Amino acid sequence: MFKTNDLSLALWKKAIKDSNYYLIANIGSRFVGFLALPFVARMLPVEEFGKYDIFILVSSFISLFLTLGIDSGIAIFIAEKRKDKHILSSLYTFEQVITITLFLLLLGTFIACYPFLTSSNSFIKEYPLDFWLKTGIYALLITIIYNGFNFLRYLEKACIASLNNFISSFLGVILGLLLLFYYSRKEVNYFINGMLMGNLLGLCITLIFTKKYITTNFFKNNKKLFKELLWVSIPFLPNYLSNRFMQMVDRIVILSLFTSYELGLYAGIMRIAVIPMVILGSVAAGFLPVMYNNYQSKEGRRFIANVFHFYLFFLLLSVAVVSVLDKYLVQLIIGEKFIKVSHLLPVALAAFMLINCSQLSGFGYSIKRRTMYIFPITLGAISINFIASFLLAKFIGLSGVALGTLIAGVFRSSIYIYGSERLYRFGYSWKFFWGIVALVLFFSLVTQKILCFIYK
Secondary structure, three states, X not given: OOOOOHHHHHHHHHHHHHHHHHHHHHHHHHHHHHHHHHHHHHHOOHHHHHHHHHHHHHHHHHHHHHHOOHHHHHHHXXXXXXXXXXXXXXXXXXXXXXXXXXXXXHHHHHHHXXXXXXXXXXXXXXXXXXXXXHHHHHHHHHHHHHHHHHHHHHOOOHHHHHHHHHXXXXXXHHHHHHHHXXXXXXXXXXXXXXXXXXXXHHHHHHHHHHHHHXXXXXXXXXXXXHHHHHHHHOOHHHHHHHHHHHHHHHHHHHHHHOOHHHHXXXXXXXXXXXXXXXXXXXXXXXXXXXHHHOOOOHHHHHHHHHHHHHHHHHHHHHHHHHHHHHHHHHHHHOOHHHHHHHHHHHHHHHXXXXXHHHHHOOOHHHHOOOHHHHHHHHHHHHHHHHHHHHHHHHHHOHHHHHHHHHHHHHHHHHHHHHHHHHHOOOOOOHHHHHHHHHHHHHHHHHOOOOHHHHHO
């Protein structure tokens, strides 16, 4: 199944070398965040931790909207135009201008609609206006920083891109933690303020690293190019937004059926479930440029298939380990008060990794310029996620919310990969995929005895 030859081996070496830069940067920045998590979870009341979770989720959701999918669509254009300095500068400047324009439009719309949103049964009224404004500003900062990181990595400037990412993340977490320690009144707002200050400094650093690609003459003679870029990029948006919205759907279900206390408990488990994705994000950052630049060769296609097979194996291994160590991990990382929901950790991890498997698969949509096909897939997954989570939560509580998300993850990953293979075949093994899924379901559900609640 894992076939290689000399060229394929060279691709592995290149991807692993670049991944090492991203891994070092991510480990450095995320390690600080990982060390901060036990303090934040223990210092904040469970309800405040739930508020922090909403801040992270909503800002991530807004950030994805501000990219307009260009962060994925631009990969093919950089690969095709990498020798044209003016085109590269125009692409990068256009991406940042789009981000800032969308933010201003979104901000104006939100302020105009805020009185209506707070008068209705919307979850917006659960938190004050300054909380939502900080969430939006934070989303803008991390999006501009991410645009710079993403552009540099597709130029295969792994060292600079990873350094930029490390500094921005590191400063935000450190300043947030320092403010939280400084004030005796333990509120998540102090941590948020520190994250804003740190990422503002990170923004300045990003502009320094990418200043040679910023131009005021970006629109001249590039209308056709930008139109094609938007045509390829925008269909990615529903896919990415749905990934985040699936995480928001379960929170919406929890707030509609339970209280902010249950939201905080669930949020703690999801914060741990995100940790293995640090490794995936690091690997993807190094592998994606190599994969996009070599998809046309037989060796490149085999390399892409093997990368995804290794990801599936990593998924199985992660869920198996967590299903045995769930209580110990929860107590070690976020504390005793979250132990009562530790059984949700393997399910949450499996769901999260299945939903995000598109990071290392599904290139056929981009290659064949058929990214608009992603929308019905993601719409179906969102619908399944909401309906399954809502119905199951009525019977088995928070376990039902996690199980509903897992069901949606299996549906989305299988349909997404199948559609991509129909457009451009890489040779993924379906037997291997479904075998891994079956074992993941066993470790995450049967060993945790969640299904026993249904059979009673």
